[in-house]
Structure formats: C-alpha cells, structure tokens
Amino acid sequence: MKPILEYVALFELALAAVAIYLAFKHSQGLHRTIRDLKEIRDTLTTNSQGLHRTIRDLEEIRDTLTTRYLDQAPKYFGAIVSLIAGAKESIEIICDFPAYGRFTAPVAFIEYSAQLRSKLEAGMAVQITCPDLDGRRDGANTQFGGAIKWEQQKATDSSFQKKLDEFLKHRKPPVHAADLDYKGFLGLFEAENSKMLDALEGANVSQAGRHIPVLCWIIDKSEAIFAFVSVLGVEHGFYTRDVRFIVALQEMGRKYAKGQ
Numbered sequence: 001m002k003p004i005l006e007y008v009a010l011f012e013l014a015l016a017a018v019a020i021y022l023a024f025k026h027s028q029g030l031h032r033t034i035r036d037l038k039e040i041r042d043t044l045t046t047n048s049q050g051l052h053r054t055i056r057d058l059e060e061i062r063d064t065l066t067t068r069y070l071d072q073a074p075k076y077f078g079a080i081v082s083l084i085a086g087a088k089e090s091i092e093i094i095c096d097f098p099a100y101g102r103f104t105a106p107v108a109f110i111e112y113s114a115q116l117r118s119k120l121e122a123g124m125a126v127q128i129t130c131p132d133l134d135g136r137r138d139g140a141n142t143q144f145g146g147a148i149k150w151e152q153q154k155a156t157d158s159s160f161q162k163k164l165d166e167f168l169k170h171r172k173p174p175v176h177a178a179d180l181d182y183k184g185f186l187g188l189f190e191a192e193n194s195k196m197l198d199a200l201e202g203a204n205v206s207q208a209g210r211h212i213p214v215l216c217w218i219i220d221k222s223e224a225i226f227a228f229v230s231v232l233g234v235e236h237g238f239y240t241r242d243v244r245f246i247v248a249l250q251e252m253g254r255k256y257a258k259g260q
Helices: 002-025 027-064 077-085 106-121 133-144 146-156 158-168 182-199 243-257
Strands: 067-072 090-094 125-131 204-208 214-219 223-229 235-240
Touching: 077 106, 077 214, 077 223, 077 235, 090 243, 106 125, 106 158, 106 182, 125 133, 125 243, 133 146, 133 182, 133 204, 146 158, 146 182, 158 182, 204 243, 214 243, 223 243
Parallel strands: 090 125, 125 204
Antiparallel strands: 067 235, 090 214, 214 223, 223 235
C-alpha cells in the first residue's frame, strides 16, 4: 500500500511542476490546466483505492479456500506449530520422524515440542504414526543423501554447516562438526527421535514398518497440514479444512499403522 501512495504523491509533485511551467507559458489556460491536473490526481487516488480493495478481496478468497498451498519446507513449519497450538480436542500426526524439524528448523522445533507436551499434560488425545527404527534409518539416509553427499555439504555448504552447528549446540559431552562423520551424525539424529518419543509419553504411538510418503498434522478432525516430497526432492506443505480429505488422511494413517 505504501509504495502506491508514494507513487501518487510523487506523481502529484511532478504534475505541480508542470503546472507552474505552464503558468509562465500559458497564463490564459492556467485555471483549465489546474482543473485537468486535479482530475488526473483524483483518478489516480481512486485507482489506488480500488487496487487496495482488490488485494483485500483476494486475501479473503484465499482464506476461505478449503485447501491451499503453504510453502516449501521448512518455511511452513511455523504454520504446523500454530495449528498444534490451536488444537482443542485431538491431535493426529503422521510423520517420517518423531522429531520432525529438529535439524531443518531447530528454533520452531522447540516450540513444536513444547506445544505437544503441553497438550498431553492437559489430557488431550495425541496419536503419532511414524516409521519404526529401520524405517527412520532408511529415511534419514534418503534425506541426507548418503555419506558422500553429507560430507560434501559439511565441507562446502554454508547453510548446511549452520544447521549442523545448531544441531550440535549444547550437547553434553560436546560434539564438534569437524570431528563428526556420517555414521556418528546418523546416530545423533536417531537419538533425537528416540528422545522425542520419550518426551511424548502418554501419546498413542504407532511405529510403521514402512516408508511414509505423505506427512500430516490433523487437529480436532477438522483442520490439517499435509506435505509430500516432489520428484525433485522438495517438500511442499498444504493446509486444508476439507473434511473428506481429512478423513482420507486419517484412513491413510491407520493403514500405515497396520503396516499396509
């Protein structure tokens, strides 16, 4: 909104300069010129207001869509935290790792974990479906691309290095990235998943003996965020209030839990 108003203001200044110039050159037509310039200014203001209304209307349409795109991971993790925080009756989670986001979004993960523990302490029903130990190991190896890729990222990728340093922060005894190999990293990564399962004591946990390709977080059987990994290896997140879709996600989770 501000850039539009600034544009109008700058345009008005330009028009005023033109008016002054015309006053010297064409004194007879001064009043007519000023009137025309004011009409142009009013038209610009009206168009600006119309644009603002259009933007507001589009935002309202977006908010009423039952299913909409959120963003790529980990950018939508904050939306998951907000969803969990808003749960009133129940939470159902189908994910590839119990400690989802621990490596990719460590700050948001702290709040995510705290919200889940808070809901459990309040007596809320929490269902978690995730792969078993072997499935999580396979999933971690897929996510990080194997030892060669992991070592390359550790050596050359500044974004990966920052995440790794954050992941290793505050560990006792201390662990330094320079001293860590891929096998040791996978061990620490799985330790975080086991720690998360222990922290969520009281939740109904099902560990599936298979890969879970579609992830979802469902609250009160009425809202959900779901995600999947594209063929390019990018994870995309979506929000939905479509009840039929949510029922299908729940059925999917039950099949995963049964190993189907």
